[in-house]
Amino acid sequence: MQERKVDSVMDKETLLALEQTALRIRRGIIEGVYNARCGHPGGSLSIADIMAYLYTKELRIDPKNPKDENRDRFVLSKGHTAPALYAALAERGYFDVEELKTLRKIDSRLQGHPDMKHIPGVDMTTGSLGLGISAACGMALVGKTENKDFRVYTIVGDGESEEGQVWEAAMFAAHYKLSNLCAIIDFNGLQIDGTVQEVMNPTPHDKKLEAFGWNVIVIDGHSFEEIEAAFAKAKACTDRPTAIIAKTVKGKGVSFMENQVGWHGKAPNEEEYKLAMQELN
Numbered sequence: 001m002q003e004r005k006v007d008s009v010m011d012k013e014t015l016l017a018l019e020q021t022a023l024r025i026r027r028g029i030i031e032g033v034y035n036a037r038c039g040h041p042g043g044s045l046s047i048a049d050i051m052a053y054l055y056t057k058e059l060r061i062d063p064k065n066p067k068d069e070n071r072d073r074f075v076l077s078k079g080h081t082a083p084a085l086y087a088a089l090a091e092r093g094y095f096d097v098e099e100l101k102t103l104r105k106i107d108s109r110l111q112g113h114p115d116m117k118h119i120p121g122v123d124m125t126t127g128s129l130g131l132g133i134s135a136a137c138g139m140a141l142v143g144k145t146e147n148k149d150f151r152v153y154t155i156v157g158d159g160e161s162e163e164g165q166v167w168e169a170a171m172f173a174a175h176y177k178l179s180n181l182c183a184i185i186d187f188n189g190l191q192i193d194g195t196v197q198e199v200m201n202p203t204p205h206d207k208k209l210e211a212f213g214w215n216v217i218v219i220d221g222h223s224f225e226e227i228e229a230a231f232a233k234a235k236a237c238t239d240r241p242t243a244i245i246a247k248t249v250k251g252k253g254v255s256f257m258e259n260q261v262g263w264h265g266k267a268p269n270e271e272e273y274k275l276a277m278q279e280l281n
Helices: 013-036 040-048 046-060 079-090 097-102 131-145 164-175 196-200 205-212 226-238 268-280
Strands: 075-076 152-156 181-187 216-218 242-247
Touching: 013 046, 013 079, 013 097, 013 131, 013 226, 013 268, 040 079, 046 079, 046 152, 046 196, 046 226, 075 079, 075 131, 075 181, 079 097, 079 242, 131 152, 131 164, 131 181, 131 268, 164 226, 205 216
Parallel strands: 075 152, 152 181, 181 242, 216 242
Antiparallel strands: none
16 A cells, blocks of 8 residues: 555644543453453454544534534444444443443343444444445435535445445445545454455555545554544545545554454453453553
8 A cells, every 4th residue: 555644743642642542442342342252352442543533533523412413423334343432432421431341231232233223422323344334425415415514434444345335335425526524444454254365355445445536545543643634634625535544453452462363253251351451551
């Protein structure tokens, strides 16, 4: 992928606050998956920094009014990484952090994939890969046609981008010049069966999306300075949708999970849980 320099100046206090928020989100992910005895920690941890920035600084939302029609929208297209979304929503105040421990329990509203009917702050029910970005396109089109000023953000997995529906959505967004849409590709390089290159190589994302008519920015998905600058550039682009290709590490923050495909969809045992939480503290 071609690297593009993204400039940003972030003061140390803001950077520290974001780092602490991301740590709490990562702890929430591990807490939820451990208590559920199942789930998807790897891809949840890889987007924790992006989620921290979105829910701390980027999204115009109000936990006290989660259905405000003028709010920004967020769609987790890779819905299996719901633990990251739930931890971010709890951090933002949509529900108590203790509820994260109920992940996937039979009587919990925090199920394995986001549910817009029962969870405050969830804008779209997702899980079927490719469906989320398509729904985000629809939201953005409504915003355009009704002259609303809200923005729509969606996170798409790199493995998910092997779905044909993702590229139909990409064509749709460019055709309707959905400049209020920002798609973040979580490029951690791994999916459930191996590397994305081995399973069904969808790269190069940047060249393909540019060919479809998107504004494309490539960043380090764990650098808050680059995340901030990329979102600023996305808002400054007024004639096409923006795709931020975020290079990330699957399992980021927990040493024994990092870049290990086996942690795509399994929970830590008690010993692993304690080690992970110790590292995240």
